[in-house]
Amino acid sequence: MARVVLNQVTKSFANQQVVKGINLLIPDGSFTVLVGPSGCGKSTTLRMIAGLESATGGEILIGDQTVNQLPPGKRDVAMVFQNYALYPTMNVYDNIAYGLRNRGTSKKECQVLVEEIAEIVGLTQYLKRKPSQLSGGQRQRVALARAMVKKPKVFLMDEPLSNLDAKLRNQMRVELTSLHKQLGSTFIYVTHDQVEAMTMGDQIVVMSEGNIMQVAAPLELYQEPDNLFVAQFIGSPAMNIVKDEENSAVVWGFRPEKAQLLAESAAPASSIEQRVLRGTVISREILGAESLCHVETEKGRIVVKVDTEISIQMGTHVQVIVDAANIYEFDRATGKRIGKGVGRVGQHALAGGMV
Amino acid sequence: MLQVGRTAWKTVEWVLLAAVGLVFVFPFLWMFLTAFKTMPEVYQFPPTWWPESWQFENFRIAWSSGPFVTYVMNSILVAGGILILQFLIAVPAAYAFARYRFPGRNLLFGLSLIALMIPSQVIFLPVYVEMSHWGLVNTLWSLILPFGASAFGIFLLRQAFMQVPDEVIEAARLDSASEWKIMWTIMVPMAKPVLVTFGLFSFIYHWNDYFWPLIMTNSDSVRTLPIGISMLKAAEGGKQWNVIMAGNMILVLPILVVFFFAQRHIISAFVYQSK
Amino acid sequence: MHKAVAAPELSGTSNQAAEVPIDWMERLRPYLYVAPAMLFFALFFFFPIGYVIYLSFFDWSLLNLEEMEWVGLGNFTALMAEEDFWQVLGNTLIYTVVTVGLGILLSFMLALWLNRKAKVYGIVQAAVFSPHIVSLVSIAMLWMWLMDPQYGLLNAILEMVGLPGYSWLSDTKSAMVSLILVSIWKGVGYNTLVFIAGMQSIPKDIYEAADLDHSPWWRTLTRITIPMLSPTMFFLLVINTVSSFQVFDTIYIMTQGGPVNSTNMLVFYIYEQGMDFYNGGAASAASVILLAMVGFLTWLHFRLMEKRVHYR
Numbered sequence: 001m002a003r004v005v006l007n008q009v010t011k012s013f014a015n016q017q018v019v020k021g022i023n024l025l026i027p028d029g030s031f032t033v034l035v036g037p038s039g040c041g042k043s044t045t046l047r048m049i050a051g052l053e054s055a056t057g058g059e060i061l062i063g064d065q066t067v068n069q070l071p072p073g074k075r076d077v078a079m080v081f082q083n084y085a086l087y088p089t090m091n092v093y094d095n096i097a098y099g100l101r102n103r104g105t106s107k108k109e110c111q112v113l114v115e116e117i118a119e120i121v122g123l124t125q126y127l128k129r130k131p132s133q134l135s136g137g138q139r140q141r142v143a144l145a146r147a148m149v150k151k152p153k154v155f156l157m158d159e160p161l162s163n164l165d166a167k168l169r170n171q172m173r174v175e176l177t178s179l180h181k182q183l184g185s186t187f188i189y190v191t192h193d194q195v196e197a198m199t200m201g202d203q204i205v206v207m208s209e210g211n212i213m214q215v216a217a218p219l220e221l222y223q224e225p226d227n228l229f230v231a232q233f234i235g236s237p238a239m240n241i242v243k244d245e246e247n248s249a250v251v252w253g254f255r256p257e258k259a260q261l262l263a264e265s266a267a268p269a270s271s272i273e274q275r276v277l278r279g280t281v282i283s284r285e286i287l288g289a290e291s292l293c294h295v296e297t298e299k300g301r302i303v304v305k306v307d308t309e310i311s312i313q314m315g316t317h318v319q320v321i322v323d324a325a326n327i328y329e330f331d332r333a334t335g336k337r338i339g340k341g342v343g344r345v346g347q348h349a350l351a352g353g354m355v
Numbered sequence: 356m357l358q359v360g361r362t363a364w365k366t367v368e369w370v371l372l373a374a375v376g377l378v379f380v381f382p383f384l385w386m387f388l389t390a391f392k393t394m395p396e397v398y399q400f401p402p403t404w405w406p407e408s409w410q411f412e413n414f415r416i417a418w419s420s421g422p423f424v425t426y427v428m429n430s431i432l433v434a435g436g437i438l439i440l441q442f443l444i445a446v447p448a449a450y451a452f453a454r455y456r457f458p459g460r461n462l463l464f465g466l467s468l469i470a471l472m473i474p475s476q477v478i479f480l481p482v483y484v485e486m487s488h489w490g491l492v493n494t495l496w497s498l499i500l501p502f503g504a505s506a507f508g509i510f511l512l513r514q515a516f517m518q519v520p521d522e523v524i525e526a527a528r529l530d531s532a533s534e535w536k537i538m539w540t541i542m543v544p545m546a547k548p549v550l551v552t553f554g555l556f557s558f559i560y561h562w563n564d565y566f567w568p569l570i571m572t573n574s575d576s577v578r579t580l581p582i583g584i585s586m587l588k589a590a591e592g593g594k595q596w597n598v599i600m601a602g603n604m605i606l607v608l609p610i611l612v613v614f615f616f617a618q619r620h621i622i623s624a625f626v627y628q629s630k
Numbered sequence: 631m632h633k634a635v636a637a638p639e640l641s642g643t644s645n646q647a648a649e650v651p652i653d654w655m656e657r658l659r660p661y662l663y664v665a666p667a668m669l670f671f672a673l674f675f676f677f678p679i680g681y682v683i684y685l686s687f688f689d690w691s692l693l694n695l696e697e698m699e700w701v702g703l704g705n706f707t708a709l710m711a712e713e714d715f716w717q718v719l720g721n722t723l724i725y726t727v728v729t730v731g732l733g734i735l736l737s738f739m740l741a742l743w744l745n746r747k748a749k750v751y752g753i754v755q756a757a758v759f760s761p762h763i764v765s766l767v768s769i770a771m772l773w774m775w776l777m778d779p780q781y782g783l784l785n786a787i788l789e790m791v792g793l794p795g796y797s798w799l800s801d802t803k804s805a806m807v808s809l810i811l812v813s814i815w816k817g818v819g820y821n822t823l824v825f826i827a828g829m830q831s832i833p834k835d836i837y838e839a840a841d842l843d844h845s846p847w848w849r850t851l852t853r854i855t856i857p858m859l860s861p862t863m864f865f866l867l868v869i870n871t872v873s874s875f876q877v878f879d880t881i882y883i884m885t886q887g888g889p890v891n892s893t894n895m896l897v898f899y900i901y902e903q904g905m906d907f908y909n910g911g912a913a914s915a916a917s918v919i920l921l922a923m924v925g926f927l928t929w930l931h932f933r934l935m936e937k938r939v940h941y942r
Contacts, residue, residue, distance in 0.1 A: 052525050073531030085522035089544035098540075099530030146530075372750055375740070376757040379819065383760070385783055386772050401786045444670060447663035455660040463664055470675050472928040476876040476897045477921050480904050480913055481678035481685060484695065504670030534659060563765035565879045570905070581767040585883055588771060596775045607768045614763055618756050621763060626823045 002063035002076075002153040002186060003028040004049060009058035011044050018044050020210035021058065026203070031180045031187045033201030036233070038192055041210040043158055046190045050156050051075050062154060073102070078147035079156040082163060084139045086131040086146075092118075093127040096145050103150075117149045137168050148183070157189045161196065173200055194234055198222070206230050228253075228335035231328060237292060239328070242277070242299045251332050257305040258326035261293060264317040273324035277302060281316045295320055383611070390414070390601040397597045410597065417587060417602035422575050426583035427605075433498045433568075433579055434561040441505040441557055442550070448504075449512035450538045454524070464513075471506035479570050486571065497571040498579070502561065508553050511627065515546035555617060556624035559610060580606050679921065685914040693908050705915035714891060715899070715916070722895040725806065726874040729813045734866055737818045741825030742851075755826070759819035766816070766879035773812045774799065774884055802892040805885050809893055812880055817873075821866050828862030829855065861935075868931045872924055896920050 004026040011019035019041040026032045034042040047053040049060060051072035060067050067075050078099075087095050096114045105113070118124045121141040131139055140160065147155055157176075161169045177200055180187050191197055197204050198218045206213040206221065206229070213233075214226040225231035231253060232238045241253040264278070279297030291308045294301060295318060302320055306312070329338040389397060390413055391406040417423075451457075452464050475482075482501055483492065491497045519542060527537045543550070565581040572578050587602040614621055686705055690698040709715045740758065744751045761769060776783045777798035785795035798808045832855070840850045856863075878897040881887055887894035887902065894902075896916060904913030 050525075050529060052528065072525070072528040077529065079526070079529050081522045081526060083520065083522055085520065085526040087523060087527070087541060089541075089547070098527070098532070102531040102533075102536065146526075150530075369750070372754050376754045379757045379761060379815070382772055382776060382815075383764075385776065386768075389775065398781050400781055401789065402781065402783060444666045448667035451660040451663035455663075457657075457660040460660070463668060466671065466676070467667070468932075469928065470671050472872070472931065473675070473679075473921075473924055474872065474876050476878060477917065477924055478675070478678040478682060480900060480910075480917050481681040482674060483904075484685070484692070485673075485678065485681070487692070487695065500670075501674040503674070504667040506671075509667060559763050563763075563767075565765065565767045569882070570901075581765050584765075585767050585771070588774075588883070596778070596781075599771055600775065603768045603771055607764050610763055610765075611760065614756075614760060622756070622759060622823055625759075625762065625820060626827050 003061075004154055004186060004188065005059075005061040006045070006049075007059040007061070009045070009048060009060060010056045011041070011048060011053060012056045017056075018210050019048070022207075022210075022212050024205060024212060024215065026186060026188060028186055029184050030203050031177070031189065031201050032203045032205060033197040034188065034190045034205045034207060035192065035194055035197040035201075036207035036213075039209075040207040042190045042192075042205075042207050045207070046079075046156050046158055046188060049154070049188065050077055050079050052079075076150075076152050077154045077156055078150050078152040079158065080140075080143045080147050080160040082159040084131075084143040084163075086139060086142055088131055091128050091130055092123060092134070092142050095131070095142055096149050099146065099150050113149050114145075117145045120148070121145045136164055137172070140164060140172060144179075148179075152185065154186045154188060155183075157187065159191055160189075162191075162193075176200060194236070198234070206233060208233075224337075224340060225328065226337055226340065228330045228337075231330070231337075237303050237305070240302045241330075242302070243332075244329075245299075249332050250329055250338065252327050252329045254322045254326050254328065256292065256303040258322065259302075259304045260321045261295075261304050261306050261310075261312070262319045262321055264319060266319070275322050275324065275327060277320040277322075279318060279320065281312055281314055281318055283314070284312060383607070386600045386603055386607070389597055390604050392597050394595065394597060397595075413597045413601035414605075417598050417605070420587060420598070420602075421583050423580075423583060423605070425576060426578055426580045429495065429577060430562055430580040432495055434558050436495070436499045437502045437561050438554055438557050440499060440503040441508050442554075444504050445508035445512055446538065446543060449509045449516055450542060452509065453513045453516035467506045467509055470504075471510060475501065476566060479567070483570055493572050493574060493577055495577055498568055498577070501567070505553075505557065508557065511549055511553050512546060515549040516542055519545050552620055552624040552627065555613075555621050556627075559613075559621070562610065563606075682914050682917045682921065685910065686918045688911060688914075690910040690914075691908040692904065692910060701911065705911040706918075709912060709915050709919075712912075714894070715912075717891055718894050718896060718899045721806065721891075721893065722875060722877075725810060725813075725877060725895060726871055728810050729817070729874045730867065730870040732810075733814045733817050733821060733870060734863070736814065737821035737866075738825055738863075740818065740822045741829060742855075744822065745826045745829050755819075755823060759823055761816045762820045764816075767883060769812065769816055770880045770883035773808075773815075777808055799885055800889065802889050805889060805893045809877070809880055809884065812884075813874070813877065817870065821870070824866055825859065825862060828859050832858045864934055865931075868927050872927055875920060875923060 004024075006022055006024040006026075008021050008023060009019060010017060010021045018039075022041075022045065034045060036042050044053060048055050049062070051067065051070060055068055062075055062077065087098060090098065093114055096117060097110045100110045100113060114127075115124070118127055121144055123138065123141055123145060126134060126138060131142065134142065140163075143160070160176075161172050164172060173196065176187075189197075189200065198221075201218060203215065204218055204221055205215045208229050214221060214230045216224070216226075221230060221234050225234065228241070228251070232241070235255055237256050239253045239255050240259075241251055244250040244252055277295075277297040277299060279295040279302065281293055282296050282301075283294045285292045285294075286308055289308055290305050293304045293306055293312060295304060297320065304320055312318075330336065331338055388404070388406060391409045391411070392403075392413075393406075393408070393410055396403060396407055448467075452460065486492045486497045491500070523541060523545075524537055527541050532540065563581065564579075565585065568579045568582050572582065584602050584606050587599050687700060687702055688698040689701045689704070744755050744758075779785060779795060779797060779800055782798070784798070788795055797804045799805050836854055836858070837850065840854055845853070876897055877895055878901065881893055881895060881898045882901075885893040887898050897920070900913045900916045900920070903909045903916065
């Protein structure tokens, strides 16, 4: 078990820099998720930690050891790939045992270790089968078992659930989280799916275009985004962003679930400071218990999440009301958050209680 | 009316198919039938179709007319030796061409492709001179070594290795496998169908080869089966066709039997070159 | 909860830390892997090519390799002055043109006919292919027997249908025809199956589109099948031509170049000159000529292979 440190790490392919000098501490025993749109450099970062790509610049430490020069097999890490990458010509037992044998583990010990792991992931009766005779979920387990059996300091996972169907994915998500608790090792997990990131990670690293945008726990990431990118990337649907009328250097935003829809004539009843946008309902998507109302306002199109039970006619003139406490302000030029934390901390309990 | 026309046409087509098939198969059948006839029956005109009595004696005469055990052993040693050598040499080369980028790769691969195109008949003379300088003429080495590197094998294996997903290799690297070990324990097993295909091609080709052993050998101890069979003709004065055909069957039958069972593999092995 | 912090500053580390010292083993590895193959190619392929060109400038003999006399282009001019050699070249050319032309035409027609799913076609394909994997020695001897002028099956069949017997290998006029016949019989199956493989790689939807356009079969053939098969056809043309230049086994076993030199062709000529008459100069000069012919075809093949991309 070990922490992982990235110090000014860069990676260039040909003349293109895909990772632009990132600093990151991944604490020992954490479940860290690297998340971001495709091409943001998250997979490359993971592969540099694995040693499958060499860093162009900077330093990578696993534990207290600089590993830049070490080949993948000597870094004491294990990786689960998106396509499982099982050895198709070997049966399940040999797939799991391959890494042990390469390290010179004795035959007897191999057998004990493999059987123990197979028991944990529920593969005992499939040990003699070839990967082609297994279902997607079973292959995923073999890939996990192959990683676990080596008892690595760090587990690396590159979108391991993206090839599974939705139901199995949810199940594996829970299993991976509990596995992490059980093993207590460091997990580094790459995904483009923010839901996966938020539900599994205890530390989330949001990346964009080769840079780290924010490193935070899930709740903090949602409540206190550092910048416009994170604010829009985390949360579904994305945060509404509106230009500020008085100050052209600023844009402000609010989450669709933190706004109220009122009839045009209704007077805002609250004494709390609020902002009001006027507009017309142009469409409505029903998600289930909740619906998304698309409202054309004088400042652009806005999405508001409302209770599906509320009946709203198309073309109705409405007011969109947002409490000042739920407003985020950003510097228009840099995208940086303005006044982070000011005046919002006390509102959390209240915000949670309101629909 | 239309139905009748179709049936008639089908019948004609079946007759034609049978005729074409016979043109190619019947000579082998004739070889088989002749091999069992007696001398007087062979020299009967018009010929009989079916042997009057089955003469297994012809095979014994053919077999004992020369050191055929040695010929067969040499043929197996040569075709097998070539196959093993080609395998050992082609696997690393194909792996390097498929998985590494290195300066000069395209040049070296291009050179291999040229070797694929130019047949050995064109350069037998200088190779013979080379062999005689090394004192290897009339040894099994002179039959094996010139075919050690198979451009076709390298080409075929490279294609197979390129199809292995990168992730499988990366997984093996993370499993502490050395490059050498990845090559033999991951790549080679994954290329097994291609290896079987290539193995069949190479073995049949060299089992059948007549030209090279004819050039390189001049004593019975290193001659191969095709040479032995061709000498049957001279030994028997070119007249005892029943014995010659019996000897011929020793050479042909193993190949035809293998062809019967591994038809798909063999056809794709030979036809693959066209792709 | 873990708190995100910037990575701690590490003493004396900077970007240089990641500059990997050149790992010579990793750099050399691909070269080491291709080295054995290249060594064999060099020894048994590229060196001999150079060597035979070198040898062609000398008067030498396999009987005594120590004594070699520089004659410049003498071997070539001697060959050119030799009537026999021109006949050998002419024979090779006739044999090649007829074998390749007829062989490809026949196999193309066979392929059009046999390229079907039903099992019979597969069986006939295998039958047609079978001579290709049998040793030429066996085939040569088998056909000698079939072509035996007195007791052979072929003349028996001719007689059965009331035709006069043919002289086959024993006559200057018919020996070449006989060799060509054997060569086509052996090679047509390979060509047919290559054509069939080519036909099967033509996308089905092109034919479906042609059907929808009511294209008659002959137009589909000339406008779709033949153009789409042109790379295959070209490949077969080159392969067949190169292998026809190579013809040796059947000549050596069936005719020994005779009667009266009527079936003497290049490789057999080289063999005779070099191994039987110990005339190394003539043999190596003729080898160089053969090499140039094959080399030209190879070059042509590579050039046209690049154009092949157009169809894919």
